[in-house]
Amino acid sequence: xxxxxxxxxxxxxxxxxxxxxxxxxxxxxxxxxxxxxxxxxxxxxxxxxxxxxxxxxxxxxxxxxxxxxxxxxxxxxxxxxxxxxxxxxxxxxxxxxxxxxxxxxxxxxxxxxxxxxxxxxxxxxxxxxxxxxxxxxxxxxxxxxxxxxxxxxxxxxxxxxxxxxxxxxxxxxxxxxxxxxxxxxxxxxxxxxxxxxxxxxxxxxxxxxxxxxxxxxxxxxxxxxxxxxxxxxxxxxxxxxxxxxxxxxxxxxxxxxxxxxxxxxxxxxxxxxxxxxxxxxxxxxxxxxxxxxxxxxxxxxxxxxxxxxxxxxxxxxxxxxxxxxxxxxxxxxxxxxxxxxxxxxxxxxxxxxxxxxxxxxxxxxxxxxxxxxxxxxxxxxxxxxxxxxxxxxxxxxxxxxxxxxxxxx
Numbered sequence: 001x002x003x004x005x006x007x008x009x010x011x012x013x014x015x016x017x018x019x020x021x022x023x024x025x026x027x028x029x030x031x032x033x034x035x036x037x038x039x040x041x042x043x044x045x046x047x048x049x050x051x052x053x054x055x056x057x058x059x060x061x062x063x064x065x066x067x068x069x070x071x072x073x074x075x076x077x078x079x080x081x082x083x084x085x086x087x088x089x090x091x092x093x094x095x096x097x098x099x100x101x102x103x104x105x106x107x108x109x110x111x112x113x114x115x116x117x118x119x120x121x122x123x124x125x126x127x128x129x130x131x132x133x134x135x136x137x138x139x140x141x142x143x144x145x146x147x148x149x150x151x152x153x154x155x156x157x158x159x160x161x162x163x164x165x166x167x168x169x170x171x172x173x174x175x176x177x178x179x180x181x182x183x184x185x186x187x188x189x190x191x192x193x194x195x196x197x198x199x200x201x202x203x204x205x206x207x208x209x210x211x212x213x214x215x216x217x218x219x220x221x222x223x224x225x226x227x228x229x230x231x232x233x234x235x236x237x238x239x240x241x242x243x244x245x246x247x248x249x250x251x252x253x254x255x256x257x258x259x260x261x262x263x264x265x266x267x268x269x270x271x272x273x274x275x276x277x278x279x280x281x282x283x284x285x286x287x288x289x290x291x292x293x294x295x296x297x298x299x300x301x302x303x304x305x306x307x308x309x310x311x312x313x314x315x316x317x318x319x320x321x322x323x324x325x326x327x328x329x330x331x332x333x334x335x336x337x338x339x340x341x342x343x344x345x346x347x348x349x350x351x352x353x354x355x356x357x358x359x360x361x362x363x364x365x366x367x368x369x370x371x372x373x374x375x376x377x378x379x380x381x382x383x384x385x386x387x388x389x390x391x392x393x394x395x396x397x398x399x400x401x402x403x404x405x406x407x408x409x
Contacts, residue, residue: 002172003130004034007041007140007162010051012177012236013082014044019089021236025177026095026135028239034172035130037165039140040086041158042078052078052141068113072142072152075114076101079139079158087137097135100125102161103144105136106168111145115154118143118223121168138165156217163220166229174224174231175242176216181235182243183208183215185403186266190394193404197264199244201348204264205231207380211267211344221245262349262356263401266394269344272302273320274337274372274384277311277327286332287311293326303342303375303384312373314342314384340372341390344382345397351378363400367392 006029008022022038029036046053052075059066059074066074083099090097106122129136140158143151153160159176166174183205186194200208202225209218215233224231225247234242279286290311294301299322303314315323317338327334350356357374360381364371369392373384385393398404 001033001035003037003169004029004032005037005039005162005166005169005171005174006177007039007158007175008086008177008236009158009179010041010044010048010082011179013040013086014048018236019086022086022177023089023093025175025236026090030095030134036135037126037130037138037169037171038086038135039138039158039162039165040079040082041140043082043085050078050081069149072113072150075152076139076142076150079141083137083139090135090137095135096133097137098129098133099137099139100129101139101144101150102142103148103150105138105161105165107143107161107164109143109145109151109153111147111149111151113149114152116143116145116151118153118160118164119146121164123165123168126165126169156219159217159220160223163224163229163231166231167223167227170227171229174229176220176231176233177236178215178233179235179237180215180233181238181240182233183213183245183265185264185406186394186398187213187268190268190391191266191398191404194398195404195406197243197406199246200264202245202247203379204346204348205245207344207346207377208265208267211269211342211346211380211382213265213267216245262353263345263347263403264406265346266397266401266403267344267346268390268394269342270387270390271317272314272340272342272384273317273323274303274312274314274340275320275323275327276335276337277332278335279309279311281308284308286330289330290327290332293330294323297322297326299323299326303373303382305373305375314340314373337372337386339387340384341387341393342382342384343390343393343397344380345401346380348379350376350381357381359400360397363396364393367396369393369396 044051109116140161182196184194206218231245301313305312369389
């Protein structure tokens, strides 16, 4: 019997109706004779009683006076409540199960409270429990240190829990259940005719996630990629097979064909500010000063372009004023363009294919959209545009690369 890891997010476990769908997927996996590990997030979203963001409101009545260690103890409660609720549902329906915290499941982390990194996963307890139970329910988003301290894994922590367990257990698949039926070629709120993707590579999925797609956290994908553990992104509310995330060779083998897609998706990230700094001849040490100052003050930088006469990069709009103050303090004269958007064209087929940037330029020029900055990698080309042009840019690029014609087979 193979092992399957299923992960259900907060919206998937928020209501009795949604939990009934969770039960459906669990029964279906058991009928397929999988040994089953179910990872759950805290119920719902901010405002719902047991959501993580709701729990974090409790210390605010005391001016948020809580240490990172105690904050982890508080945040870990949401997933435990969710896991025991799912356990109760399974027991009612005569499905033998057991609940484990992240630590009990063997997830060992460093001691960076509220954003811990997994050091190792020891799956012995899970394997032992699977011998006597049909389902092992694991509280996501958490682990413990070698000293037994509770930790949480930061953003996307339950996704990370699921793929880390999948790798350690040598699972056949890790199923990430969400509120969509898979990965799409663009945000459907922007592009009406966006298509679902049957399969994407790990690298493509990481780039889509890093550049704005919120379906799965990139750290979770990177973990699965280390051992080629396949991920399926699926909808809790349907039996659709979803999108398979795997390496290119395995993806082609499973599909029984060679994929020849240069571009597989367009993503966007709004509310960023472009910062430009003109340099005098020989002013090379300013490059070090700029980026060290940003790092020392916790300001994340992106979309970096450096040459002897200019430094250009982006920060989130909310950090722009602070960044400008720091740069002025260095004796520099930053030029800021706020309210920009980063639009990304993603596809493993970009590398070595001529004309991709020409098509991007053509699509945006036809819509009278100015490119403020651009950069590229083997799998992604980024363009920076003004915020008011973001939606128009995403739609134009989606049309230009004919992405509405990508469909499931």
